[in-house]
Amino acid sequence: MDDVNGGNSVVTACFIIIGDEILSGRTQDKNLSYLATWLNEIGIQLREARVVADDPDGIATAVNECRAKYDYVFTSGGIGPTHDDITSDSIAKAFGVPIELNEEAHALLRSHYAEGDLNESRLRMARIPVGALLVENPVSKAPGYQIENVFVLAGIPVIMQTMLESLRHRLVGGSPVRSRTIGAELAEGKLAKSLGALQEQYPRVSMGSYPFYRSSRFGVSVVLRSMDEDALEAACQDLIGIMRDLGADPWIGEQDPR
């Protein structure tokens, strides 16, 4: 965890989405934006995401590259009972540890399934890399787990979301990044020069410019983000002034409330 930005601590994360179904276009990922927002609220910045195929070497490589580079890594997908659920084997490979039937996970599954229904395939969900700490799954019991700084979670959004709540207390966040959005009916290209100058004036506020076309109106949303609330507030006021000088009537937030 770096200590930059004038004493504010920056904690970073990476998200690895595992699954052929995302790369084939069959399934639209819904977990990335949820995780990004959720992490941000506890002061952790998502810095990269990768979508990787159901391939053990590819998964292991991505996990090893990312766990060395970021404070936390989260994975989603591939921990179910079928032959294409290869995440846990790939994680064991990445860490160079064996994978075994985990007694605690086994007990959880036994409590969930009727006797006779806990077949060989479902038992696969209790195979966990040695040394991992389980993450509770209140929805369907089969657990996720943590191994060092890597959290291995389910891909089904509702299950991933409850797993995040289960593991929240294990994360140490930094200073949260505050965000404000200022919008205006103004072409991005007209605002660009002044916005670039404003960015130079406030190096600790990151400014993103996003053009839009909504209800037959062209405009721009500028998102300002910073760990320094005073600088953020001052930059917002300056930006509103710049937009007014360009003849626009800016609003605060993503949508014009009027």
Place this chain on the structure above:
Amino acid sequence: MDDVNGGNSVVTACFIIIGDEILSGRTQDKNLSYLATWLNEIGIQLREARVVADDPDGIATAVNECRAKYDYVFTSGGIGPTHDDITSDSIAKAFGVPIELNEEAHALLRSHYAEGDLNESRLRMARIPVGALLVENPVSKAPGYQIENVFVLAGIPVIMQTMLESLRHRLVGGSPVRSRTIGAELAEGKLAKSLGALQEQYPRVSMGSYPFYRSSRFGVSVVLRSMDEDALEAACQDLIGIMRDLGADPWIGEQDPR
């Protein structure tokens, strides 16, 4: 381009999504599933996707890693007129070439903007790495471009989609992957063992199992994908037989049509 799968040619691609707005959770990416489906139709398999921040070194590293690994790389985002549009500088850095005002791109912008509206910021959109070939943008003129096997496209979905049509003729696809989906009201864990055996029986058909919960019904969709249509058809028929033996009444397609 490998020549595996019994003489079928496999052409691969990677998608690099550039933008802090995706990693902050502000914007939900819509381009990945579109590109995946579009590429698949012309026989190109999307093998990996990455979401990277607005950071020149991070972008350059991702581009260089991926262009060495895949036949084609597509990027989206960061080619607009504002200070946070740093994709083109990062691409020039990745390739070790200068970036200059491109005369053809300049002419396109001149034809689009009224005199006096083509300001310094908008001219940024005509700064293109030397050696690149432009990709037409019928929507708003500011072009994308191709440099070696990397295609640099806009992030706004409608513009990215028209750019793909503009560059389609430059891509050489392999054998398209055919796909069939078989669904049933059947717990994934009950099907898992037979499905694993079926996968072993048909190594050239990739089988993905996706549980669902819809309209108060639990079930599973199995997606079978192959470049070999005969094997695909045979595997589908076998799977339908397996599901029936397990007491289910399977259907073809994502949704039960009944």
